[in-house]
Amino acid sequence: MPLVRKNKRCALCGSRSLKEVLSLGSLALANNFLLKNATRMEIKFPLSLVFCDQCSLVQLGHFVDPKILFSNYHYFSGTSKPAERHFKAYSALIKRRFAQQSRGLVIDVGSNDGIFLKNFRGKAMRILGVDPAKNVTKYASKNGVKTISGFFGKKLAEKISKAHGPASLLTANNVLAHTPLLNDFIGGVRLLLKQGGVFVVEAQYVGDLLEKNEFDNIYHEHYFYFSLTSLMALLARHNLRVFDVEMVNTQGGSLRVYIGREEDGRPVSERVKRLLTEEMTRGLDSLKTYRSFANQPQYLKKWLRRFIISLKSKGSKIAGYGAPAKGNTLLQYCNLGPMEIDYIVDTTPIKQGKLTPGSHIPIFAPGHLRKNVPDYILILAWNYADYIMKKERWFSEIGGKFIIPNQNLINGKFLPSPILAIKKKNKINTL
Numbered sequence: 001m002p003l004v005r006k007n008k009r010c011a012l013c014g015s016r017s018l019k020e021v022l023s024l025g026s027l028a029l030a031n032n033f034l035l036k037n038a039t040r041m042e043i044k045f046p047l048s049l050v051f052c053d054q055c056s057l058v059q060l061g062h063f064v065d066p067k068i069l070f071s072n073y074h075y076f077s078g079t080s081k082p083a084e085r086h087f088k089a090y091s092a093l094i095k096r097r098f099a100q101q102s103r104g105l106v107i108d109v110g111s112n113d114g115i116f117l118k119n120f121r122g123k124a125m126r127i128l129g130v131d132p133a134k135n136v137t138k139y140a141s142k143n144g145v146k147t148i149s150g151f152f153g154k155k156l157a158e159k160i161s162k163a164h165g166p167a168s169l170l171t172a173n174n175v176l177a178h179t180p181l182l183n184d185f186i187g188g189v190r191l192l193l194k195q196g197g198v199f200v201v202e203a204q205y206v207g208d209l210l211e212k213n214e215f216d217n218i219y220h221e222h223y224f225y226f227s228l229t230s231l232m233a234l235l236a237r238h239n240l241r242v243f244d245v246e247m248v249n250t251q252g253g254s255l256r257v258y259i260g261r262e263e264d265g266r267p268v269s270e271r272v273k274r275l276l277t278e279e280m281t282r283g284l285d286s287l288k289t290y291r292s293f294a295n296q297p298q299y300l301k302k303w304l305r306r307f308i309i310s311l312k313s314k315g316s317k318i319a320g321y322g323a324p325a326k327g328n329t330l331l332q333y334c335n336l337g338p339m340e341i342d343y344i345v346d347t348t349p350i351k352q353g354k355l356t357p358g359s360h361i362p363i364f365a366p367g368h369l370r371k372n373v374p375d376y377i378l379i380l381a382w383n384y385a386d387y388i389m390k391k392e393r394w395f396s397e398i399g400g401k402f403i404i405p406n407q408n409l410i411n412g413k414f415l416p417s418p419i420l421a422i423k424k425k426n427k428i429n430t431l
């Protein structure tokens, strides 16, 4: 694959009927953190969304080669405590609901540092992780979660099946959006999934992206933005049946989808039927819906820039909290750099001491906050805002203020004036 290619055919159904719905310009890669003394000449890649008229899958207009994105990765799931808790509770639920399948071979694709799979370690459990990021798989294997390094697809699935047998439980959390060869990936799942086995997927939900203006969750690693409708169209091509679905609040709102082989004939829950109807009502299968969303990022940009620049003109010091991938879309799209954000703190050791891609803001360990106390904290990892504000309560106690970027959106409308979104029991206090 070339470094980047224009997406001319829908990755799900092959249709050429792709319509552009949104462009965020050209941005540096969201996990390509820079060494401080590195040359500032970074490659920027176009970042836009297109909609497939035929199967309604929302996807990127340009695909960057996954080898560039994932071979050496800066994201370690376990550096976020709430993520640890989420995966622990999620695995406990799976073990209860699918007790028999959990006792067989459990394979997690896109297993990262083993955050999910480690909860399946124990007697009579066979676990295997698969992830392309060598630096992360090395870490996972060292910590007791055996992990194969590679891009998952039919070829790797066959290899795994020969070596370890079919999987009775197969999971893919936050990874389906990251695989440009979607049909090859799901073809691999079909190959590897045992008869009577269960495949569970967690994927960010395009319905939440639209409703809460989570456009910063758009970056080159996320080739796809799923609704249940588009996801089911993909699975049906491979004789896989969705039999249940749940909404979970991770990463701004995700779908958790339960899937079996078609011929296993599991009954389809009412929840699946209800969500499909709701998606039709909301127009998630319609180009118009996505086109009407296209102005939202600009409004947020205008609002946030004006607000931050007014604070800076009064001499305020502003720190960013978390250096997530999504933060790097937000900062770059809103044109915020070290002139506006003094520094960022993040718990991930590999990000500390580096600069954010595109915006070049220095990243420090969280302890830096107390040594260099800001007036404002912009929470870039807004999906963990409640946890972060609680953890850093001392900061509010000394009069510091938190800013949560996308919470000036209430009931789908932007507030006319800048607010400081300090959320208390769903009430937003304005300044």
Ligand code: JHZ
Pocket: 075, 079, 080, 081, 082, 083, 174, 221, 251, 321, 322, 323, 324, 325, 326, 327, 345, 346, 347, 348, 381, 383, 384, 387, 388, 391
């Ligand atoms: P977080 C990543 O997205 C990348 P990101 C990936 N492409 C994806 O799809 C999603 O995950 C699922 C830090 N932090 O989870 C840790 C603190 O510093 O929002 C992380 O760097 N202090 C795979 O990167 C970042 O924030 C804290 O107290 O957008 C959070 O990254 C906490 C809680 C986090 O995912």
